[in-house]
Amino acid sequence: MQLTGAQALIKSLEQQGVDTVFGLPGGAILPVYDPLLDSSLRHILVRHEQGAGHMAEGYAQATGRPGVAMVTSGPGATNIVTPITNAHMDSTPLVVITGQVATASIGLDAFQECDITGITMGVTKHNFLVQSAHELPRAVAAAFHLATTGRPGPVLIDVPKDVAQSTMDWWYPATVDEYDLPGYRPTIELDEDDLDRAVALIAASRRPVLYVGGGTLKSRASAELLAFAERTRIPVVTTLMARGAFPDSHHQHLGMPGMHGTYAAVIAMQRSDLLLTLGARFDDRVTGRIASFAPDAKVVHVDIDRAEFGKIRRPDVALQTDVATALRAFDQAGARPQPLDDWWREIDEWRERYPLTYEEPEVDGPLRPQHVIQAIAETAESGTIVASGVGQHQMWAAQYWPFEEPNTWINSGGAGTMGFGVPAAIGAKVGRPDRTVWCIDGDGCFQMTAQELVTARSEGIPIKVAILNNAYLGMVRQWQEMFYDERYSEVYLSPDLPDYVKWAEAMGCVGLRATNVKEMADVIDEANAITDVPVVIDFRTDASEKVFPMVPAGASNDDIMVHPSQRGAR
Amino acid sequence: MTPPEPFLGDTVHTPVRHHILSVLVENKAGVLARIAGMFARRGFNIYSLAVAPAESDARFSRVTIVVDAESAPLEQIVGQLDKLVNVVAITDLSPQDALERELLLATVPVDDASRGRLLDLAAGAGASIVDVDGAALTVMLAGTPGACDALERSLESFPDVELHRTGRVALPRLGRTATHEE
Numbered sequence: 001m002q003l004t005g006a007q008a009l010i011k012s013l014e015q016q017g018v019d020t021v022f023g024l025p026g027g028a029i030l031p032v033y034d035p036l037l038d039s040s041l042r043h044i045l046v047r048h049e050q051g052a053g054h055m056a057e058g059y060a061q062a063t064g065r066p067g068v069a070m071v072t073s074g075p076g077a078t079n080i081v082t083p084i085t086n087a088h089m090d091s092t093p094l095v096v097i098t099g100q101v102a103t104a105s106i107g108l109d110a111f112q113e114c115d116i117t118g119i120t121m122g123v124t125k126h127n128f129l130v131q132s133a134h135e136l137p138r139a140v141a142a143a144f145h146l147a148t149t150g151r152p153g154p155v156l157i158d159v160p161k162d163v164a165q166s167t168m169d170w171w172y173p174a175t176v177d178e179y180d181l182p183g184y185r186p187t188i189e190l191d192e193d194d195l196d197r198a199v200a201l202i203a204a205s206r207r208p209v210l211y212v213g214g215g216t217l218k219s220r221a222s223a224e225l226l227a228f229a230e231r232t233r234i235p236v237v238t239t240l241m242a243r244g245a246f247p248d249s250h251h252q253h254l255g256m257p258g259m260h261g262t263y264a265a266v267i268a269m270q271r272s273d274l275l276l277t278l279g280a281r282f283d284d285r286v287t288g289r290i291a292s293f294a295p296d297a298k299v300v301h302v303d304i305d306r307a308e309f310g311k312i313r314r315p316d317v318a319l320q321t322d323v324a325t326a327l328r329a330f331d332q333a334g335a336r337p338q339p340l341d342d343w344w345r346e347i348d349e350w351r352e353r354y355p356l357t358y359e360e361p362e363v364d365g366p367l368r369p370q371h372v373i374q375a376i377a378e379t380a381e382s383g384t385i386v387a388s389g390v391g392q393h394q395m396w397a398a399q400y401w402p403f404e405e406p407n408t409w410i411n412s413g414g415a416g417t418m419g420f421g422v423p424a425a426i427g428a429k430v431g432r433p434d435r436t437v438w439c440i441d442g443d444g445c446f447q448m449t450a451q452e453l454v455t456a457r458s459e460g461i462p463i464k465v466a467i468l469n470n471a472y473l474g475m476v477r478q479w480q481e482m483f484y485d486e487r488y489s490e491v492y493l494s495p496d497l498p499d500y501v502k503w504a505e506a507m508g509c510v511g512l513r514a515t516n517v518k519e520m521a522d523v524i525d526e527a528n529a530i531t532d533v534p535v536v537i538d539f540r541t542d543a544s545e546k547v548f549p550m551v552p553a554g555a556s557n558d559d560i561m562v563h564p565s566q567r568g569a570r
Numbered sequence: 571m572t573p574p575e576p577f578l579g580d581t582v583h584t585p586v587r588h589h590i591l592s593v594l595v596e597n598k599a600g601v602l603a604r605i606a607g608m609f610a611r612r613g614f615n616i617y618s619l620a621v622a623p624a625e626s627d628a629r630f631s632r633v634t635i636v637v638d639a640e641s642a643p644l645e646q647i648v649g650q651l652d653k654l655v656n657v658v659a660i661t662d663l664s665p666q667d668a669l670e671r672e673l674l675l676a677t678v679p680v681d682d683a684s685r686g687r688l689l690d691l692a693a694g695a696g697a698s699i700v701d702v703d704g705a706a707l708t709v710m711l712a713g714t715p716g717a718c719d720a721l722e723r724s725l726e727s728f729p730d731v732e733l734h735r736t737g738r739v740a741l742p743r744l745g746r747t748a749t750h751e752e
Contacts, residue, residue, distance in 0.1 A: 117600065121600070121603065121604055306649050
């Protein structure tokens with residue numbers, strides 16, 4: 001069967017079981033958009049290529065399947081570099097297809113040429129510049145294999161226009177051996193000696209903590225984690241990337257660790273004698289000053305990526321495997337710590353003394369952002385997916401939304417990409433149309449990518465967006481208040497400019513506003529009742545509200561600052 | 571205030587703690603950029619680097635990288651290198667287990683007074699004269715990095731020397747084992 005490269009590319013995507021492509025056409029990718037018309041693939045036409053990338057990420061995080069985005073060369077390609085970087089930092093499986101100028105023009109500064117494989121070398125797991133139509137099926141198959149196995153990540157395929165236009169005899173690689181990846185071996189046998197040493201460390205521990213990271217979700221290990229945690233009674237903390245991997249309602253869950261983690265989670269790690277580290281990478285936002293992080297803890301580090309071992313913290317035992325495999329092996333070996341009653345007594349005291357807290361809002365407003373999040377959560381059906389941007393609202397969402405199941409929390413962790421929320425929520429809703437999807441956003445983030453609500457409306461993707469509008473770049477404002485003597489530099493945004501309700505309406509969405517507690521309850525009910533179009537709610541929140549607890553950047557986790565109302569009690 | 575001096579490089583040829591990584595890579599466009607880029611963005615120092623087609627299979631090339639194991643733990647460097655999809659195998663040679671050689675070429679302007687001194691110096695160093703004209707000689711030495719260092723230092727007493735070194739290649743010494751990472 002003779003196909004053009006473009007046809008072969010689309011057919012290869014179908015072969016991979018892709019159902020949705022997020023993208024925007026342009027000159028160099030034009031040939032590929034033609035056979036799309038004859039394909040069963042759903043294409044979501046975005047308004048900016050960054051939106052396509054974040055949508056693909058949201059889709060991937062919500063479904064566990066790789067997200068696919070397709071854009072043109074030059075600026076189309078560079079516009080998607082931010083989502084690629086974001087996916088690289090958060091190990092999100094992504095396949096990004098970029099058009100490229102014809103092979104004969106590469107290197108000649110042709111119109112809309114850019115060296116996207118060069119640009120993305122450091123922020124992709126791998127990338128391909130395809131040299132012939134015959135090679136396209138192999139590149140696609142290899143890209144999906146790389147994106148989804150081992151430590152997942154983004155893979156980019158750059159397709160020159162003439163490659164898409166030339167013809168090939170259709171073939172598709174049947175097995176991994178035909179992918180031509182002689183240097184790629186993602187799976188490793190669990191080392192039995194290391195396993196024995198890990199089990200011995202667990203057996204000796206009196207103050208263990210399960211330090212659960214995003215790798216636990218990637219390895220779909222939530223059931224194994226629950227079983228292991230309940231059998232051993234070891235306390236659990238879930239990082240920003242792992243929220244939902246373990247039910248928040250579970251009494252063994254201490255919450256999120258790190259810069260804005262709960263007191264109990266942060267201090268339990270500090271006092272721990274064993275960190276059972278599951279697919280986590282000792283990020284600086286978790287460890288605080290590394291020299292004083294969990295000083296008495298031995299470390300068992302489970303990770304599929306061996307380069308994480310000793311990158312930040314030297315492990316006492318390193319297990320290169322996926323989290324589910326390691327947990328099953330621990331269970332089979334009957335790993336069990338010392339009696340934990342004393343440890344739990346200490347932890348429960350911390351929990352009781354320093355719960356997450358905020359002041360009740362005044363009746364007339366402004367609203368408290370934490371209160372808004374809790375009010376939305378209370379009326380949301382179970383299984384609701386929450387996406388967020390980056391900043392204060394993200395931290396409050398991570399702290400106050402009760403996550404009960406995996407893949408319901410979608411955020412930008414490592415890269416901290418403002419504007420992630422709206423497009424990621426759209427992608428999540430495309431991947432899980434059966435679920436309600438809320439985007440908890442900030443006013444600063446919303447302004448960065450809000451145009452994708454046009455995409456959402458025109459494609460029939462009814463997400464709900466809660467803007468916690470404090471008229472500031474709130475996290476930066478918080479730092480300027482606390483660490484720069486209240487010298488506010490370039491952080492004020494205005495609550496009324498833009499008018500978020502009118503903007504939402506202009507984009508075909510329902511726009512609502514709430515300035516006090518009564519209005520808040522009403523608009524949430526109203527938003528819940530709307531299921532056919534996107535809804536945007538402008539919640540007017542208190543600009544002076546700050547995220548607590550907080551470990552200042554570079555400080556020791558021992559110096560955690562609790563909410564002002566809890567100080568003095570220490 | 572006087573501006574700070576620009577960095578002029580340092581002339582130390584052998585880092586205090588170096589390791590030799592013999593890296594088998596796929597012979598594909600951009601592979602060297604992937605390796606160099608990874609070292610640059612992770613802040614690992616490459617001390618020298620040599621690339622040539624691999625002995626057995628045209629699909630592969632062999633890259634010999636001398637890394638500064640002070641700049642990062644060796645296992646970090648090897649772990650990050652191994653993550654590059656085009657890297658097929660890594661052999662780690664510690665200096666005591668490795669047979670290392672390097673090629674040095676130097677063109678040295680000479681006059682009647684200095685010609686004899688250069689010829690003596692070359693003979694003493696085991697270097698050969700590979701090109702001659704009335705005003706200069708080109709000296710070649712294939713030897714250990716230490717021998718090349720010594721010759722380079724000796725040539726500092728001659729003005730306007732143009733000197734190139736290849737960076738080293740290495741194999742395990744017979745009877746010694748190297749650490750293979752497949």
